[in-house]
Amino acid sequence: MYEGSGQTIHDLSGKGNNGVLGSTAGVDANDPTWIKGFLFGSALRFDGNDFVRIPASGSTLAPKDLTVSAWIRGTAGGQYNYIISKGANGCQTSSYALYTDYWGALRFYVQDTDGVTRLSGSAVPAGVFNGKWHHVAGTYDGTTVKLFVDGKLIPLSATDPVPPAGPGSIDYNNSTTSNAALGDFMGTCDLFYTGDIDEVAVFKEALPIDRYYAALSLLFPKPLR
Numbered sequence: 001m002y003e004g005s006g007q008t009i010h011d012l013s014g015k016g017n018n019g020v021l022g023s024t025a026g027v028d029a030n031d032p033t034w035i036k037g038f039l040f041g042s043a044l045r046f047d048g049n050d051f052v053r054i055p056a057s058g059s060t061l062a063p064k065d066l067t068v069s070a071w072i073r074g075t076a077g078g079q080y081n082y083i084i085s086k087g088a089n090g091c092q093t094s095s096y097a098l099y100t101d102y103w104g105a106l107r108f109y110v111q112d113t114d115g116v117t118r119l120s121g122s123a124v125p126a127g128v129f130n131g132k133w134h135h136v137a138g139t140y141d142g143t144t145v146k147l148f149v150d151g152k153l154i155p156l157s158a159t160d161p162v163p164p165a166g167p168g169s170i171d172y173n174n175s176t177t178s179n180a181a182l183g184d185f186m187g188t189c190d191l192f193y194t195g196d197i198d199e200v201a202v203f204k205e206a207l208p209i210d211r212y213y214a215a216l217s218l219l220f221p222k223p224l225r
């Protein structure tokens with residue numbers, strides 16, 4: 001996010017997935033605030049009732065396999081705070097989302113066409129929401145959901161639901177909206193995120209985030225080490 005001002009975030013990939021700050025194209029109470037970015041330019045601060053809406057046009061952000069990647073900074077995870085979401089079904093699920101769970105831990109999930117929410121492992125709040133920037137990424141290769149924090153895979157714990165062993169298709173047939181959002185779940189309820197977000201990207205394959213982060217650390221040693 002390089003804009004630093006205004007009401008639009010632009011899709012640098014050229015796919016036209018631009019986002020609108022807040023509830024209207026003008027200045028409104030749901031606009032996040034522009035702040036200095038982590039690596040480059042600017043970032044956005046969400047104060048607990050802010051969001052960016054990305055209309056379901058452009059490339060629709062609905063790939064079969066995917067990576068969702070961002071830099072985030074916050075001081076408290078909170079319960080059910082949506083950082084990045086694609087689509088919404090009632091007050092239940094998105095097609096995929098980076099969010100915090102009941103315990104305030106960071107997770108990634110995809111909702112499959114069998115109605116199963118395929119959850120990643122969970123990153124405890126103290127390791128993510130500690131006032132520092134962290135790279136977070138969720139991937140799905142058609143079978144397995146993974147969450148990475150600062151390039152490290154967050155494994156499933158013994159208490160996590162056992163994910164389906166076989167492949168599954170992401171359900172993009174949303175009952176409430178197919179819009180994507182930053183900082184909110186935009187279904188029949190709002191589930192807001194409090195914190196900062198920068199450099200959001202969605203890729204149509206499950207990237208090897210551990211290797212990506214290692215390469216990034218060589219390019220930008222100071223902020224990342």
Ligand SMILES: [Ca+2]
Pocket residue numbers: 007020021022023024025026027028030031
């Ligand atoms: Ca606005």
